[in-house]
Amino acid sequence: MTAALTLTGLTKSFGALRATDNVTLSVEANERHAIIGPNGAGKSTLIGQITGEIRPDAGRIAFFGADITGWSVPKRALAGLGRSFQITQLCADFSALDNVALAVQAQQGHSWRFLRAAQSDASLRAPAMEALARVGLAARAQTRVDALSHGERRQLELAAALAMNPRLLVLDEPMAGMGPQESERMIGILQALRGKVTMLLVEHDMDAVFALADRISVLVNGALLTTGDPAAVRSDPAVRAAYLGGEA
Amino acid sequence: MGLNRQTLAGLIVIACLMAVPFAAPLLGGNYVVTLATRVVILAIAASSLDLLLGRGGLVSFGHAAYFGLGGYVVGIAGFHLANDVPIFGWAGSNEALVVWPLAMLVSGFAALIIGALSLRTAGVYFIMITLAFAQMIYFVFVALKYYGGDDGLSLSARNLFAGERVTNPATFYWISLGALGLCLLVQWRLVASRFGMALRGAASSERRMAALGFSVYGYRLAAFVIAGMMAGLAGALWANLNRFVSPDMMGWVRSGQFMVMVIMGGVSSLFGPIIGAAAFLLIEIALSGRTEHWQVIFGPFVLLVALFAPRGIWGLIRAKGEP
Numbered sequence: 001m002t003a004a005l006t007l008t009g010l011t012k013s014f015g016a017l018r019a020t021d022n023v024t025l026s027v028e029a030n031e032r033h034a035i036i037g038p039n040g041a042g043k044s045t046l047i048g049q050i051t052g053e054i055r056p057d058a059g060r061i062a063f064f065g066a067d068i069t070g071w072s073v074p075k076r077a078l079a080g081l082g083r084s085f086q087i088t089q090l091c092a093d094f095s096a097l098d099n100v101a102l103a104v105q106a107q108q109g110h111s112w113r114f115l116r117a118a119q120s121d122a123s124l125r126a127p128a129m130e131a132l133a134r135v136g137l138a139a140r141a142q143t144r145v146d147a148l149s150h151g152e153r154r155q156l157e158l159a160a161a162l163a164m165n166p167r168l169l170v171l172d173e174p175m176a177g178m179g180p181q182e183s184e185r186m187i188g189i190l191q192a193l194r195g196k197v198t199m200l201l202v203e204h205d206m207d208a209v210f211a212l213a214d215r216i217s218v219l220v221n222g223a224l225l226t227t228g229d230p231a232a233v234r235s236d237p238a239v240r241a242a243y244l245g246g247e248a
Numbered sequence: 249m250g251l252n253r254q255t256l257a258g259l260i261v262i263a264c265l266m267a268v269p270f271a272a273p274l275l276g277g278n279y280v281v282t283l284a285t286r287v288v289i290l291a292i293a294a295s296s297l298d299l300l301l302g303r304g305g306l307v308s309f310g311h312a313a314y315f316g317l318g319g320y321v322v323g324i325a326g327f328h329l330a331n332d333v334p335i336f337g338w339a340g341s342n343e344a345l346v347v348w349p350l351a352m353l354v355s356g357f358a359a360l361i362i363g364a365l366s367l368r369t370a371g372v373y374f375i376m377i378t379l380a381f382a383q384m385i386y387f388v389f390v391a392l393k394y395y396g397g398d399d400g401l402s403l404s405a406r407n408l409f410a411g412e413r414v415t416n417p418a419t420f421y422w423i424s425l426g427a428l429g430l431c432l433l434v435q436w437r438l439v440a441s442r443f444g445m446a447l448r449g450a451a452s453s454e455r456r457m458a459a460l461g462f463s464v465y466g467y468r469l470a471a472f473v474i475a476g477m478m479a480g481l482a483g484a485l486w487a488n489l490n491r492f493v494s495p496d497m498m499g500w501v502r503s504g505q506f507m508v509m510v511i512m513g514g515v516s517s518l519f520g521p522i523i524g525a526a527a528f529l530l531i532e533i534a535l536s537g538r539t540e541h542w543q544v545i546f547g548p549f550v551l552l553v554a555l556f557a558p559r560g561i562w563g564l565i566r567a568k569g570e571p
Contacts, residue, residue, distance in 0.1 A: 051459065077461035089459070091452035099456075102449050106461035111446040112470075118442045164460065 002065040004029045004168045004198040005050065010059035012045055012222075019045040020056065021222035027168070029064075032199040034209045037219035038242070043202045044086065046219065047172050050200070051083050052076045064167060078106065082166025084157035086173045086202075090145045096156050097141040100128035103163035131163035132156075135189050151182035158189065168198045175205045187211055210234070218242070257565045258519050265425055265522075269418040281417040282489070283533075287526045288424045289485045292431050294509040294521035296478030301507065302516035303439055304471045305451025309375045310362070310382025311506050314355040314476040316498025318483025320389065321351035323401040323493035330404050344407035344414075344423075344488075351484035352477040358385070359476025363469045382503055389495040400494025407488055414488075424485050431478050432518055438474070447471050512553050514560025523561050 003026040012020040019042045027033045037043055048054035050061060052073040061069045068076055077083075090099050101124040105111055108123070118124060132138050135155040140148060148156065154174055161169055174190070175183045187208050193199065203209050209216060209230075216233040218225040220242045226233065233239055268284040293315050300306040325347045328340030341347050366377040395401050406414050414420050438444050450457045450464035457464055487493045496502065505528065513524020531549065535542035557564055 053455075053458075072463070073458040074461045074463045077459055083459050085455070085459070089453050089456040091449050091456060093452055094449070098445070102445060102457070102462075103460045105442055105445060111442040111462070111467065113442040114444075115437045115441055117437075117440040118445045119440060121442075124442075160456075160460065 002029070003027060003062075004031070004064060005200065006060075006062040007046075007050070008060040008062070010046070010049060010056050010061065012042075012049060012054060012056050018222045020049065023059070023219070023222075023224050025217055025224055025227060027198060027200050029198055030195055032194070032201065032212055032214045034201045034203060034213035034216045035219055036203070036206075036209055036216060037225075040221075041219040042222035043219055044172070045222075047083075047086075047170060047202055050170060051081065074106075077164065080165070080167030081170065082161035082164040082168070083170040084154075084161050084172060084174055086176055088150075088153045088157055090153060090156060090160070092146045093144065095142050095144055096132060096137055096148065096152075096159075097125070097128055099145060099156060100131050100159050100163045101125060103131075103160045104128050107164055128163055131159040134162055134192075135159045136185070151178050151185075154178060154182070154186065155189070158186075162193075162197075166197065168200060169193075170200045172202050173204060174201070175203055175208050183208060253565055254517075254519075254562070257562075261519050261522055265428075269421055272418070278417045281421050283529065285417070285421045285424050285489055287522070287529055288421070288428050289482050289489060290506075290509065290525040290529070291522040292424075292428050292485070293479050293482035294506050294513065294525050295428075295431060295435060295518070296475040296482065297506045298510045298515060298517070298521050299435060299438070299471055299475045299478075301510050302520075303444065303451065304447050304468060306367075306468060306472070307375050307507075308366075308378045308472075308475075309500070309503055309507070310378035310380075311475070311479055312498045312500070312502035313362070313382035313385045314359055314479035315483040315486065315502065315506075316389070316493070316495065317355045317358055317385065318351035318480030319487035319493040319497045320395070320401075320483075321354050321480070322347050322407065322484045322487040323403060324395060325350070326403045326405075326407070327395065327401055342405070342408055343411070344409045344484075347407055348481060348484045352480045355480025355483065356473045356477035359473045360469070363472030363476070367465055367468050367472065379500060379503070382498060383500060386495050386498045386500075389498065396494070398495065400492055400496075403487065403491040403493075406491060420489065424489075427481055427485060428522075431481070434474075434478075436518055443467060443470070508550055510560075512550060512560055514562030517560075517562045520560050520562035527561060 005027040007023050007025045010020050010023040023046065035043055045054060049056045052071055060067060063079060063081060104124045104127045129138065129141060132141055135158050137152060137155050137159060140152060145153065158174060175186055178186065183205060190212055201212060213230055215227060215229055217227040218233060218239050225238060225242060226236055269281060272280045297311045300308045325340045326342055328335045329342050362378065362381045366374055366381065369377055390398050409423060414423065446462055446467045450462065450468065454464060483497060509524035509528050510521050512527055513522065514520025531546060532542065535545050553560065
């Protein structure tokens with residue numbers, strides 16, 4: 001079976017800094033794969049290359065067998081690569097529902113429709129409401145994004161990504177800035193997606209990573225230290241030395 | 249949906265515009281009708297700019313170019329007809345139903361070219377490049393001595409409308425108001441459509457839109473062309489109102505005035521640009537009667553609006569909690 005995502009020899013430098021150093025890694029279909037690493041390990045740069053915002057200097061990215069290394073961000077998105085942002089990127093003056101409906105609209109192809117009102121279009125609204133319900137935001141559908149709490153915005157990011165019906169969901173620190181209760185809720189939401197969506201998760205919250213991931217890759221100074229199941233990674237002395245320290 | 253304050257205000261604006269020809273005899277006759285016509289025509293141009301500035305988040309600083317081109321289509325078509333010199337084998341025309349759509353086409357085409365190039369940039373570069381293109385067109389017409397150059401071009405008469413002469417100011421007002429109504433209707437539908445959602449989403453967060461799978465360039469370019477066409481129509485009307493076109497129609501001062509109207513009236517609103525155009529003209533008349541340096545007073549006023557009413561005058565007409 002083809003892997004959902006295969007990175008081969010991915011390399012990216014900023015000046016003298018090797019932010020991504022020859023990373024080879026694969027995410028299997030239906031797997032939940034986490035990437036961890038200390039600050040400055042190059043996680044964000046790696047995510048940027050996977051989603052297409054950053055062009056690698058060398059290496060290949062394959063998405064379900066197709067070479068997408070040269071593809072633009074929108075093209076990758078339409079091919080089924082959904083993502084959430086580390087720092088929330090939403091249309092702040094839109095309602096929660098409108099934000100998710102935009103994801104549905106993109107999936108339905110072109111937006112060259114000039115006259116019919118999008119906000120009364122059931123083919124956009126219904127799937128959007130469904131995605132909101134999946135993350136527990138149905139009651140907040142009509143609320144403008146700038147009136148939502150931080151945690152709710154993180155949930156909305158996830159809802160928009162889910163509404164894309166992604167083949168791979170890339171989550172960049174979905175728990176960032178959340179309190180313990182909100183985190184727990186988000187973990188619950190992500191756990192409910194087990195077996196339904198392939199997931200690549202970058203996260204600082206170790207409890208979340210060990211609760212969610214089937215496999216974990218550890219990134220240090222831009223290079224891949226190891227990949228393995230949570231138990232193996234937890235007990236790996238190199239990982240402990242580089243990163244986990246007393247935390248595990 | 250209840251009748252909120254903005255809906256009510258919108259109805260009042262429409263009622264006032266409709267009442268002008270009837271109330272004019274009491275207020276000063278043709279002068280008032282002509283003034284109202286100027287408001288209506290500038291409102292078309294300003295609202296077309298708002299499609300870019302407000303809805304699209306695209307600060308185009310060269311919008312007068314399309315306004316001026318539309319005017320020059322009327323001027324040039326009339327010039328060739330009056331002088332009996334064909335242009336590219338065409339005798340020219342004095343019929344509004346021919347010349348005005350042509351003005352929209354020419355302006356739309358210019359917007360397509362300028363938009364296609366300038367939309368590849370962003371931020372300050374976008375502002376500068378749209379300004380540069382407009383100034384380029386401005387200087388082309390300054391240099392075109394055949395069409396009067398700097399001095400502009402006078403029209404011997406207004407365009408015929410479906411073969412009828414339009415000499416009555418009130419009739420011309422109704423035609424202009426009809427054009428404004430059509431433009432607002434189109435914008436109203438457009439903004440709520442899928443296209444409008446994509447355009448507004450891109451203004452709000454381009455990164456988010458890309459991550460969802462939108463390639464926003466095409467939608468922005470389409471908005472650019474639509475806005476250019478509407479500005480072209482406004483320019484054609486303006487040329488008819490004044491029976492005169494000159495390069496000043498497309499200079500950067502005019503572009504700046506359109507921006508002031510939109511910002512003062514209220515961005516991203518249907519009626520804001522109308523209010524903005526009316527406020528701009530009325531303030532100009534009130535102040536320029538007192539001093540030649542009226543802009544010294546007008547400038548700080550605009551600044552105050554921008555500082556204390558970021559959504560413009562229209563934004564003030566809003567109940568607490570309304571979006």
